[in-house]
Every structure is written in C-alpha cells, then in structure tokens.
Amino acid sequence: xxxxxxxxxxxxxxxxxxxxxxxxxxxxxxxxxxxxxxxxxxxxxxxxxxxxxxxxxxxxxxxxxxxxxxxxxxxxxxxxxxxxxxxxxxxxxxxxxxxxxxxxxxxxxxxxxxxxxxxxxxxxxxxxxxxxxxxxxxxxxxxxxxxxxxxxxxxxxxxxxxxxxxxxxxxxxxxxxxxxxxxxxxxxxxxxxxxxxxxxxxxxxxxxxxxxxxxxxxxxxxxxxxxxxxxxxxxxxxxxxxxxxxxxxxxxxxxxxxxxxxxxxxxxxxxxxxxxxxxxxxxxxxxxxxxxxxxxxxxxxxxxxxxxxxxxxxxxxxxxxxxxxxxxxxxxxxxxxxxxxxxxxxxxxxxxxxxxxxxxxxxxxxxxxxxxxxxxxxxxxxxxxxxxxxxxxxxxxxxxxxxxxxxxxxxxxxxxxxxxxxxxxxxxxxxxxxxxxxxxxxxxxxxxxxxxxxxxxxxxxxxxxxxxxxxxxxxxxxxxxxxxxxxxxxxxxxxxxxxxxxxxxxxxxxxxxxxxxxxxxxxxxxxxxxxxxxxxxxxxxxxxxxxxxxxxxxxxxxxxxxxxxxxxxxxxxxxxxxxxxxxxxxxxxxxxxxxxxxxxxxxxxxxxxxxxxxxxxxxxxxxxxxxxxxxxxxxxxxxxxxxxxxxxxxxxxxxxxxxxxxxxxxxxxxxxxxxxxxxxxxxxxxxxxxxxxxxxxxx
Amino acid sequence: xxxxxxxxxxxxxxxxxxxxxxxxxxxxxxxxxxxxxxxxxxxxxxxxxxxxxxxxxxxxxxxxxxxxxxxxxxxxxxxxxxxxxxxxxxxxxxxxxxxxxxxxxxxxxxxxxxxxxxxxxxxxxxxxxxxxxxxxxxxxxxxxxxxxxxxxxxxxxxxxxxxxxxxxxxxxxxxxxxxxxxxxxxxxxxxxxxxxxxxxxxxxxxxxxxxxxxxxxxxxxxxxxxxxxxxxxxxxxxxxxxxxxxxx
Numbered sequence: 001x002x003x004x005x006x007x008x009x010x011x012x013x014x015x016x017x018x019x020x021x022x023x024x025x026x027x028x029x030x031x032x033x034x035x036x037x038x039x040x041x042x043x044x045x046x047x048x049x050x051x052x053x054x055x056x057x058x059x060x061x062x063x064x065x066x067x068x069x070x071x072x073x074x075x076x077x078x079x080x081x082x083x084x085x086x087x088x089x090x091x092x093x094x095x096x097x098x099x100x101x102x103x104x105x106x107x108x109x110x111x112x113x114x115x116x117x118x119x120x121x122x123x124x125x126x127x128x129x130x131x132x133x134x135x136x137x138x139x140x141x142x143x144x145x146x147x148x149x150x151x152x153x154x155x156x157x158x159x160x161x162x163x164x165x166x167x168x169x170x171x172x173x174x175x176x177x178x179x180x181x182x183x184x185x186x187x188x189x190x191x192x193x194x195x196x197x198x199x200x201x202x203x204x205x206x207x208x209x210x211x212x213x214x215x216x217x218x219x220x221x222x223x224x225x226x227x228x229x230x231x232x233x234x235x236x237x238x239x240x241x242x243x244x245x246x247x248x249x250x251x252x253x254x255x256x257x258x259x260x261x262x263x264x265x266x267x268x269x270x271x272x273x274x275x276x277x278x279x280x281x282x283x284x285x286x287x288x289x290x291x292x293x294x295x296x297x298x299x300x301x302x303x304x305x306x307x308x309x310x311x312x313x314x315x316x317x318x319x320x321x322x323x324x325x326x327x328x329x330x331x332x333x334x335x336x337x338x339x340x341x342x343x344x345x346x347x348x349x350x351x352x353x354x355x356x357x358x359x360x361x362x363x364x365x366x367x368x369x370x371x372x373x374x375x376x377x378x379x380x381x382x383x384x385x386x387x388x389x390x391x392x393x394x395x396x397x398x399x400x401x402x403x404x405x406x407x408x409x410x411x412x413x414x415x416x417x418x419x420x421x422x423x424x425x426x427x428x429x430x431x432x433x434x435x436x437x438x439x440x441x442x443x444x445x446x447x448x449x450x451x452x453x454x455x456x457x458x459x460x461x462x463x464x465x466x467x468x469x470x471x472x473x474x475x476x477x478x479x480x481x482x483x484x485x486x487x488x489x490x491x492x493x494x495x496x497x498x499x500x501x502x503x504x505x506x507x508x509x510x511x512x513x514x515x516x517x518x519x520x521x522x523x524x525x526x527x528x529x530x531x532x533x534x535x536x537x538x539x540x541x542x543x544x545x546x547x548x549x550x551x552x553x554x555x556x557x558x559x560x561x562x563x564x565x566x567x568x569x570x571x572x573x574x575x576x577x578x579x580x581x582x583x584x585x586x587x588x589x590x591x592x593x594x595x596x597x598x599x600x601x602x603x604x605x606x607x608x609x610x611x612x613x614x615x616x617x618x619x620x621x622x623x624x625x626x627x628x629x630x631x632x633x634x635x636x637x638x639x640x641x642x643x644x645x646x647x648x649x650x651x652x653x654x655x656x657x658x659x660x661x662x663x664x665x666x667x668x669x670x671x672x673x674x675x676x677x678x679x680x681x682x683x684x685x686x687x688x689x690x691x692x693x694x695x696x697x698x699x
Numbered sequence: 700x701x702x703x704x705x706x707x708x709x710x711x712x713x714x715x716x717x718x719x720x721x722x723x724x725x726x727x728x729x730x731x732x733x734x735x736x737x738x739x740x741x742x743x744x745x746x747x748x749x750x751x752x753x754x755x756x757x758x759x760x761x762x763x764x765x766x767x768x769x770x771x772x773x774x775x776x777x778x779x780x781x782x783x784x785x786x787x788x789x790x791x792x793x794x795x796x797x798x799x800x801x802x803x804x805x806x807x808x809x810x811x812x813x814x815x816x817x818x819x820x821x822x823x824x825x826x827x828x829x830x831x832x833x834x835x836x837x838x839x840x841x842x843x844x845x846x847x848x849x850x851x852x853x854x855x856x857x858x859x860x861x862x863x864x865x866x867x868x869x870x871x872x873x874x875x876x877x878x879x880x881x882x883x884x885x886x887x888x889x890x891x892x893x894x895x896x897x898x899x900x901x902x903x904x905x906x907x908x909x910x911x912x913x914x915x916x917x918x919x920x921x922x923x924x925x926x927x928x929x930x931x932x933x934x935x936x937x938x939x940x941x942x943x944x945x946x947x
Contacts, residue, residue, distance in 0.1 A: 165790030204793035233781035278926030290765030
C-alpha cells in the first residue's frame, strides 16, 4: 500500500565513487529523517566508537519523513544525521535540520534519504536527477563550484540545469520527467570547505542546518553540494483524507488572512496559527517565503532589496543590539547583508554571536589585542557592532585567518586552547550550556530545554513547550497584557495533549518541579515527540506542537488530533499519539546507544558550570539571553505564572533528577545506559547485543 | 465529449451556438472587459467554442512559493503529490529579486483556446455545460500538439509522463481524490489550499492581458497589517509597513 515513502535510499560512497540504492522498506519503522539517519549510521558504521566527525568513516544522512512533499501542512523539514564536528569534548552522533524544498524534491526523485559515506579524493558534487545520480567534478577542472559561496554555487547549479521557469526534461525520452522547477541544492561555502567546526549546510537563500558542524563534515569529504530535481510523485494511503486533513488543519487552526485571530502578542509564539511577517525585509517591499507545503510561510521574506532572502529569526537579529549600540540605529541593510554573508560563507550564526560576546568580555579584561592572549587586531581595526566588524570576523573565521583560526574550532576548543575554558564557562562569560553549544534557552529557568539538551548531544532547538510555556508567558507578562490562558488551564490543556502521561504537573517549572518525576515525564515525552513527529516524520518546529491556539475551540490547539490524522492519511497506519510517542522513544534509545558506544556516561552529563554558579539574569546584548523568563509554576497548591530570573540549577538536585529520569526511561541510573529489558521491549535486542559486547549495557 | 460539430469544407453541418467574439490567449486583439457577451450568432461555417464559465486569477506578488497549490492539485486529480503533474506551475527562483522571483502560471481558460483547436481527436475540448477547457484522457493520443499550441511560457498544457496523457487545469471539475465538488460552480483545490488567498476565482472573462490574470489580491485582508505592500505594484509601502526592527 502506498504510504508516502519514496522507495529507495541513495547511498553514495565518495571513496569508491559508487552509488547504491538501499530499500526504504528496511527503514520505514524509523519514520524518516533523524530516525532513518540514526539507523543508517548504526548499519553503515562498523566501529561505533568513532568520534572524529572529519574521519571519512563518518556517515551523513539527509532527508525527510513520510510527510514531506504531501499536502500535510508544515511537514517538509529535512534532517541531517551523523557525527557532528561541533560537539565538545566529543563529536557525538548528532542531528541538524533545515526547511525549504529539499526533502520533498528528494522524494519526488524517488529517494527517501541520501546517505554519504567515505571521502572523495578531489572536490565533488552529487547531481541527482530522478533516478540518475552523478558524482561530478566540483573543482576548476570540472564545474568550478569549489571556492564559490553557497549562493553562487546554487546559481551555478541552476544554470547547469537550465532552470529558468520553463519546461525542461530530465532525460532524453519523451516520457522522461519534465519540470519547471529549480533544483533543490544543499551546499557549503568557504567555512565548510575549510573544515571549520562552525560551518552550516545551506539551502536556497536562508534555509540552513546551522548547528552540529555538518558544513565542515561535507568539507572533510570534499563534498561541495548535493543537488536534486525530482519529476515523480509521492503516493499516499488515502489522498482524499490527506487533503481533508490539510484543509481542516489550515482552516480551523491556521491563520486566516481574512479573519485574523491572535493572542495579545502573537508571532511566532502562536505556533500553528502564526502568521507571515515582513519584519525580516526591514522595510523593503517583499513577499513571505514559505517552505514546501507549509500553510504559514514564516520562513523570512524575499525582499526587493535582494538582501536576506529566506533568512529569518536569529540570523537576522543577532547583530541588532550590537549595531544599535555602536551606531545608534538598526539598519535593514546591515541585518540583511550580514544574514546573506553568514549563509554565503555557511557559518552558524551562533558562532558569530558567541564570538562577539565572549571576545567582548575578554576585551574588557584587557586580554584581546595585538600580542595579547587573544592575539588579534580586529577590535583595533574595526568598531565592534558595525557591519564591518562582523564582516571581517566572518571572513577570518571562514578562512581560518588570524583570530579566525582559533574561533573556527568552535568556542569550547578555542577557549580550551588559550586556557580560558574553565574560568569563562564558570563565570558565564562563555555560556556553553552543554557539549560546547552556546546557551540557547535556559535550563535554569525553562528547565526541560536544558535537560533535554544535556541528555542529548546538542542544543535541542525544539520549541514545543518553549513557545507557549516560556515565550507567550514572558512576553505577555513583560508587556502587561492578558494571557491567552491562565496557568492552570494551560497545564490542563497540555496534560490532555500529552498521552500516555496526561499529567498537568509536567509543566510545573517551580523550584521543586524542576527536579521532579513530572519533569522526567516532560523530558521523556518531549524528546519522543520531537524525535518522531518532527525530526523523523518532518513536522516543523515552528508549527508543532500546537497546544494553545486562538482559533481552536476552548483555545485548544491541534496537537493530539492532527498528528494521527496525518499519519493515517499518508501511511494508512492508525496510530494514536501515544503510539507515535513510543516510536519516538525507540528512536531516542537508538541515538542514546550511539552516544554510549561513543563513550557517554552519566558523569559527563553536566552543565557548563555557570548554570550552577550564576543566577539566570537577562544579559542585554547577548541575543540568546536577553529576556527574563516567566514560566508556569505550581506552588502552595496553586498554579501561576512566575518570573524565575535569578535562579540557578542545584548541582546535587540535578544529579538526583538524572537518576529519576534514567530510571523512568528504563536505563541504569548508575551509568545512564539502557537496560536489555528496555531495549528488547522495543524490539531492539540487536542494540542490547552491541552494548553488551562493548560492556556498556545498563544493569 | 464536447458537443461541437465542425463544419468543414466538405459541408458537414454545425449547430448554431452562442459564442464570444474576441481573440484571447495571444495577447493581441480585442479586449473583452468584464462582461460576458452572449447571443452573437455567426454563420454556420464558423467553428464555435463556448467560453469557460470560470477563470483562476492569481496575485504573484502575494505568492509565498510554498507550492501547496501544486502538491494539492496533483493529489486531488491523481491521488499522488507531484510538482511535475500539477496543472498550475509556480516558477520560483529562491535567489531572485522580489517581485520577479516568482510567477504563478495558471491556465487562462482562453476564450480562443489554441490548445483545444490543436487537438486532433477532441480529447482536449470545452466542456459543453461549463465551457471549461479540459482533457478527456481516454481520447488523448499523446501527440502533444496542445502542449506546443499553448501560447504561454511555460505551457499551461502538461504532458503527464507517468500516466501518459496530456492534462490541463479543469477548474477541478474532475478530482476523484477530493471530497468536494469542483468546476465553475464549485471549488478549486489550489484556491482552497493557498494559505494567503493568492489565488482567486471569477466567472467574468478577464481582460486578456497578463494584468488581467495577475491581479491585486492584497487590499481587502490583513496583508497590509503584516507589513507587506498592498499597492498594485507591490512595491509601495505605507508608513506603518516600513518596519525596521525585528521581533523575536
């Protein structure tokens, strides 16, 4: 029966320059995206103690889930999975994610995933046209892509394809597929080519797999780009049901351009009902840009200025406060040019934000300058906060030149190299919350984000509870506006939508709730939900999970109702939400097993010291820590929203909580390793076997 | 099968039919304006095609390139999602400059349909009840003259390379995989699924120019509140729309 999947997985061996088609059927249980990527890694990497992301044996898989390319709304995310070069102290198996058109186009070409092994002996790119796959010369001797920036590369590939909006064929026969579309390209700029650890993968104008360091992994494989054009089709189990589900979701819960509803403060906290916005055009006339089959088109804009196409959120905001501080104004030109430059060089925006913040702190201490501990002239030659400072810093990082050579290693390794890691992480001058990743959302206040990241291999970047429990509450508090729902009602709605636990206490972020078993349920549920529905099946983090929705009856969102509809319409499978959670838990345990084979033990799962030592206070000028946080709490027998700024994590209580969590997941609390019974209960005896052989099975 | 009899030089009969005068499709000739002209009879020798009772209008400056229309179109007609099999084709250059980075290319249901005229078997025909120009797949012999004949680029006729027949927009008259009535009296899936109402429908024959089919759909809804231009040129922003500071 048709189930939304493309029939084959494309395996490209860059060492031998051979391509092979694997059977998607063998991987469907894993959903797609991250789940399939984890299983492909498991199958294709023999020595799973491998922890060097730049080793040719690293296997990187890219693709979406069952939903990509179908009318399911906001469901075409593409995942990247493999060892990530950014992780510190270990290049753990990790994941990244980007929007746009890639996963859908890959499926239309007949491929569910593309998985890359080995290393080419000279620069190459992979040209996928339906079932025809060519490994092409990317160097000057061939198509001349190596050395171009990420946008120039895509333009060059569009030209190679003759993509101009007219019909063209992908083959010679009259029944070869035809298309009017531009190929979907995933590529790197100089920062990736030069194997920095801070490089992203870029698609279209501003879609990017920013975190994880996969840009450098591509560079280590001499892989410049993967391009795909697909003229085929994706069959689903029940097409009428899928169309009905799409229209139902978008019409009942999505924004209505001719009948807007919103919280007192909207976007993007409204998740599924969020609206397109021109703010990332900075005053230039524009259209919104939407990822494939999305109903809300929140992915930045295409502006008449030509600046910042498709870039949004963080990428267009990190330099606003520095620019205003330095020059007195925020200019659209700076933000747009900077976003474009970051994408062109394929640098993770957090790398610039953190470099600027940390070096600024060291500069205040007199440690930065020509001949000083951080030997650089960048503060002398350029004014921090100006476009020119940022531009120069980005070029230096991409080229590994001057201070860029240090910072290209990522902030943790950079700080370690100059002997500042311990002190600066302890003070919070270098806020690396876990695994070398810059602080994103705060485990001291928002709790589950931090804990989920700590147990995983990176900043989780999964906003399911962040949008509604933190941002909505914080913004409405700060602006003195009425909450969409009060805390108790929020807890009850969320309880209803989080089976099998259905426990309202999961969003209690009080001083006690932080370390409770309910918090263990939240982290477990959250991880399973986003691992399956989002990272694997492809639902977008900016549309799901949708708990509270201004269009919904009783303000309830569509999570819990929509996901099973989509699954049934696309795959034919009747799968209530709790069964999807089980699938997510399974994927999570496979990833956990990979970390463990790579050396993970509970003793390493410790936050950066500032989390335990420094009260969580807003840090103006550092984008990621700029707001005091208000969250739901249950105290003295009642629910309320409370500003929890000033809080720290208690070291021992966090350790105790970890034991509660491990036990909750069926893992040995002494080590954090899954038990055989847990794994076999999920039909993962093969994982237990390998852990046991490595002496790493939970007792 | 369209109930049209063609009178040929040999003198076979043609029934008198009401039809529209005017030259559509190639952008020259008479401009019809909004009113449907009826009741003009021509001599029996003339081959007459009734006008379509419905037309899709688009606002390319509003289009967000999500391709929801394309994926829904193919799903509704064939039960499978595809860009190539969509009867509306959206050109999207992700690295292009607004407003020329996108074009929504819908079938114009031309008053003079060159694609219908080109079809040797009558597979491509004007539906006798509604005038909708559509393909009877069973009669298509795959000559692709219709694809060549469409005066627009890209051709609004497509060759369905999977199912081996020509296809075109039928205003959703025949959508076996969608639980709604289509055709001019019903709904069109592209219009229903478009998140921003960048596609609309009219029963009036549009002015036969590009501007007749690519119109301003940004004035009467919240578009301006989002900060986008509601002016015809899509380039003029009001004071309130010139935001310079982003949100979170």
